[in-house]
């Protein structure tokens with residue numbers, strides 16, 4: 346399962362990208378607004394693109410098909426490798442269909458059910474983004490819905506890739522991998538939590554202490 350970072354924070358993206366285990370970035374209007382409300386969206390997106398180079402999903406804010414297509418055209422003019430993030434609404438499906446006809450990659454977002462996912466796939470989505478945390482917020486087991494979708498994808502051999510999004514903690518990352526999601530897009534803080542283990546820190550400290558002890562003994566022996 347590939348890991349993307351779900352943020353618009355340049356410092357976090359720079360650090361995550363430097364560690365070598367991230368292959369893409371997803372953003373949305375809320376993530377962009379959280380960083381700096383006065384940010385120039387085009388400039389920020391291009392900065393992110395330069396930093397990561399891999400997958401970058403950029404979300405449209407129009408809610409009608411024509412508006413979404415116009416925005417997609419503009420985003421593609423910034424950098425042609427962009428994946429256009431489209432909300433899972435009827436007009437979004439029509440926009441997805443048209444973009445797929447033009448071979449422009451799309452990421453259908455705000456997907457909460459397998460029937461929505463099916464519709465997005467059939468409209469030609471390249472990626473389908475399942476929101477885990479927000480499903481759990483309303484006491485609907487996200488892991489079960491994601492497992493169900495992944496099973497349907499396997500049965501039918503669908504080509505669109507499933508992204509587990511709205512990840513809130515490392516257990517969501519494990520759930521996504523177990524369900525068979527192709528990608529999990531993970532907030533920076535959760536990515537860093539995934540790397541930490543107290544036994545790693547304690548083990549490293551013990552190795553360093555033992556090495557230093559050995560060096561001190563050697564020094565003593567050599568006078």
Ligand code: G3P
Nearest residue numbers: 351371478479510511512
């Ligand atoms: O990519 C969008 C999604 O990950 C949002 O997450 O935490 O706002 O539900 P959240």
